Every structure is written in structure tokens, then in C-alpha cells.
Amino acid sequence: MHHATDNRPALLLAMSPRVAGQLLLDRHRERLTALTRTDPHLVAHDLASPSPRVAAALAEAEVLLTCWGAPPLTAEVLAAAPRLRAVVHAAGSVKHHVTQACWDRGIAVTSAAAANALPVAEFTLAAVLFAGKRVLRSAHRYARLRAQHDWRAELDGAGNYRRTVGVVGASRIGRRVIELLRPFDLRVLLYDPYVDDAGAAELGVERTGLDELCARADIVTVHAPQVPATRHMIGAPQLALMRDGTTLINTSRGSLVDEEALLPELVSGRLDAVLDVTEPELPSADSPLYDLPNVLLTPHIAGSLGVELYRMADQALDEVxxxxxxxxxxxxxxxxxxGHSA
Incomplete structure (x- = not known):
């Protein structure tokens, strides 16, 4: 039993135990223990049929600290958590575990989406600048030729001076990308149906339609959320509008790009791509994406990983x-x- 004068809220960790081990340093666990009544080493992974220890903690919990691998907070789970008033998610999207039952009960929810947006935007900035210099193509060609070659002639027209970058989606990540692109001599176009001319002016970008953006940009980077309306928003018509040599960057979700339409454009060498996400998430073993010299394929690493998880933990603990x-x-x-966010 806790002492009557201890008014720290009761907190339970609910996430994958492996994730908890990566997310929380000793300093985080110490801060949690100072702020809340919690067992910082008890990580609840199953709330539907919990162990007696987890069931007891759930019954007391006023706050859940969640991250990747959090169990869904269904009406049944909430019934076993009568005191629960808040969910603090130490990652981006809450759609996987915060259900309608949570909103119906008026539970307060916060996420570390702002912290998770930063590494994605940094990855995108690097991809944009490397795409402008055609780094990927020349690295592959150099490795193959291993000889003197007139690179200046081959790369005529490359470079990052007054290039046009098209940002699809003024999400948190999209806005951060726009911010990071500011110091460079680049023209930035934005397509986002929720941003008006005044909003675009405030961001210092030119608002366009999606088709116009695809036709004008040297580099197209996708930062829209995965919702039904955005499925295959970059499809055959949009790809056809892109000029030869355009680079498509996708760090959002594979489903936003019609991969069947994209593949022939990449195989022919007409377009380049930086793909951190695909559909399916793991391309089939015989996918051409693995071997194409004009495609940089990475295993969904743009978001927080390694030490970047501590930034999400810090933001979550600030909210706790x-x-x-x-x-x-x-x-x-x-x-x-x-409805229109990640």
C-alpha cells in the first residue's frame, strides 16, 4: 500500500519489453520513480490477459507510458483500469493502441511525434542534398569503372543550386524538412490540401497542386500520413509527370506510392528513388529494388533508432x-x- 500523503500518480509501462530496454536508460527510470509511483522494471506487454502483478498495477494506474509494441487499449482493458486518466506515448502514431474507447472515456493522450519527426527530417535533408549531387549514381558508376573518367561532363546539370524540391504533406516531418531546407539555395514547393496560401507564405514555400509539383520538382519527398485518402497518391499519372532524372524520396509509408507503377520507371533508369519504406515493408527477395544502381533502399531506419530513442523518452517524461x-x-x-494525421 502507498502512503496516504504520496500524491504522485501511479504509472504502468505498457510496451514491448525489448523496446523498453532500448528506450529507457537508468536516468529515465530514476526520473520516472521520482515523478510517479511505479515499478520501472515492470513492463506490461499483455493487458488483455495480464499476470497478477500486471493486473494489480493496471487497476491502480492513472497513467500508461507506452511505446512500440503497446497492447491495444480496448474497452475490456479500460474496464480493468478504472483510474486511468492519461496515456503518454513515447513514439509517433497512437493509432495502433489508442482506441475509440479511450476517447469516449475522455482519457488525455500525448505522443512524442515531434521528437520522432526530427531524425526523419534529418535523413530526408541528407537524401535531398545527395540526390541533387547525384551521389548514388556516381558512386555506383565509379565502383564499376574504377578508372579515369570525365565526371564533370557526366554530371553536367547536377548540383544543389536553385534546385526545386517538392514536399508532399506539411506534416510535422514535412514542416521540419522545410525548416531544414531553408539555409540552402533551393526552391521549395508544397502540396498539402490543408494548407492555404497564407500558411504557405508563413512556411516560405510555394503552394501547388500535386500534379504541378510532380511536373516541376527535381526532387519529390513524401511526408503525408497513411490514411485511406493518401493510398497510392503518387501513382502512374504523377510518376509520368516527373521529368527524367527526378528523384522520389519516401520516408513515410510504402502505401503512399504505387510501387507497381514506380518499378518500371526505376528499372528503365528514368527516375531515381530513395526508399526507406516499401509495400510490402520487406520487398520480396527477387525485387529489383535491392540491386538497382539508381535506388537507395534502406530498412525503415529514418525514424528514431539507437540513441534517438532517448529523445522520445525525454519528451515523454516531460509530459509525465x-x-x-x-x-x-x-x-x-x-x-x-x-483523420488526416499519422
């Missing part, structure tokens, strides 16, 4: 501290925005 002090979340997730 706000909750413990009776303050509203600095970065709440609002149910009304989930």
Missing part, C-alpha cells in the same frame, strides 16, 4: 512531469485531427 504537476500536456493528441 506535467501530468504529475496537474498541468495539461504540452503536445496533446486530439481525436479530431487523427
Amino acid at each position: 512531469e506535467r501530468f504529475a504537476r496537474g498541468l495539461p500536456f504540452a503536445d496533446p493528441v486530439l481525436p479530431g485531427t487523427l
Whole structure:
């Protein structure tokens, strides 16, 4: 039993135990223990048929600290958690575990999407600048030729001066990409149906339609959320509008690009691509994506990994501290925005 004067909120960790091991350093566990009544080494992975220890902690919990591998918070789970008032998610999207039952009960939700946006935007910036210099193609060609060659002639027209970058989606990540591109001599176009001319002017970009963006940009980078309306938004018509040598960057979700339409454009060498996500997430073993010299294929690494997880943990614990002090979340997730956000 806790002492009557201990008014720290009760907290339970709910995520994959492996993720908890990567997310939380000793300093995070110490901070959690100072802010809340919690067992920082108890990680609940199954809330539907919990162990007695987890069931007892769930019954007391006022806050759940979640991350990747969090179990869905169904009406049944909530019934076993009568005191639960808040979910603090130490990662991006909450769609995998925060259900309608949570919103119906008025549970406050926050996520570390802002922290997770930063490494994705950094990866994108690197991809944009490397694409402009045609780094991938020349690295492959150099490895194959292993000889003196007139690279200046071959790369005539390459470079990053006054290139046009098309950003699809003014999501958190899209906005951060726009910010990171500011110091460079680049023209930035934006397609986002939720941003008006005033909003575009504030971001310092030119608002265009999607087709116009595809036709004008040297580099197209996709940062829209995965929702039904965005499935295959970059399809055969959009790819056909892209000029020869355009680079398509996708760090969002594989489903936003029609891969069947994209493959022939890549195999022919007409377009280049930087793909951190695909559909399916693991391309089949015989996919040409693995071997094409004009494709940089990475295994979904743009988002937080390694030491970058600590940034998400830090942001989540800042929110736990706000909750413990009776303050509203600095970065709440609002149910009304989930229809057009990640």
C-alpha cells in the first residue's frame, strides 16, 4: 500500500519489453520513480490477459507510458483500469493502441511525434542534398569503372543550386524538412490540401497542386500520413509527370506510392528513388529494388533508432512531469485531427 500523503500518480509501462530496454536508460527510470509511483522494471506487454502483478498495477494506474509494441487499449482493458486518466506515448502514431474507447472515456493522450519527426527530417535533408549531387549514381558508376573518367561532363546539370524540391504533406516531418531546407539555395514547393496560401507564405514555400509539383520538382519527398485518402497518391499519372532524372524520396509509408507503377520507371533508369519504406515493408527477395544502381533502399531506419530513442523518452517524461504537476500536456493528441494525421 502507498502512503496516504504520496500524491504522485501511479504509472504502468505498457510496451514491448525489448523496446523498453532500448528506450529507457537508468536516468529515465530514476526520473520516472521520482515523478510517479511505479515499478520501472515492470513492463506490461499483455493487458488483455495480464499476470497478477500486471493486473494489480493496471487497476491502480492513472497513467500508461507506452511505446512500440503497446497492447491495444480496448474497452475490456479500460474496464480493468478504472483510474486511468492519461496515456503518454513515447513514439509517433497512437493509432495502433489508442482506441475509440479511450476517447469516449475522455482519457488525455500525448505522443512524442515531434521528437520522432526530427531524425526523419534529418535523413530526408541528407537524401535531398545527395540526390541533387547525384551521389548514388556516381558512386555506383565509379565502383564499376574504377578508372579515369570525365565526371564533370557526366554530371553536367547536377548540383544543389536553385534546385526545386517538392514536399508532399506539411506534416510535422514535412514542416521540419522545410525548416531544414531553408539555409540552402533551393526552391521549395508544397502540396498539402490543408494548407492555404497564407500558411504557405508563413512556411516560405510555394503552394501547388500535386500534379504541378510532380511536373516541376527535381526532387519529390513524401511526408503525408497513411490514411485511406493518401493510398497510392503518387501513382502512374504523377510518376509520368516527373521529368527524367527526378528523384522520389519516401520516408513515410510504402502505401503512399504505387510501387507497381514506380518499378518500371526505376528499372528503365528514368527516375531515381530513395526508399526507406516499401509495400510490402520487406520487398520480396527477387525485387529489383535491392540491386538497382539508381535506388537507395534502406530498412525503415529514418525514424528514431539507437540513441534517438532517448529523445522520445525525454519528451515523454516531460509530459509525465506535467501530468504529475496537474498541468495539461504540452503536445496533446486530439481525436479530431487523427483523420488526416499519422
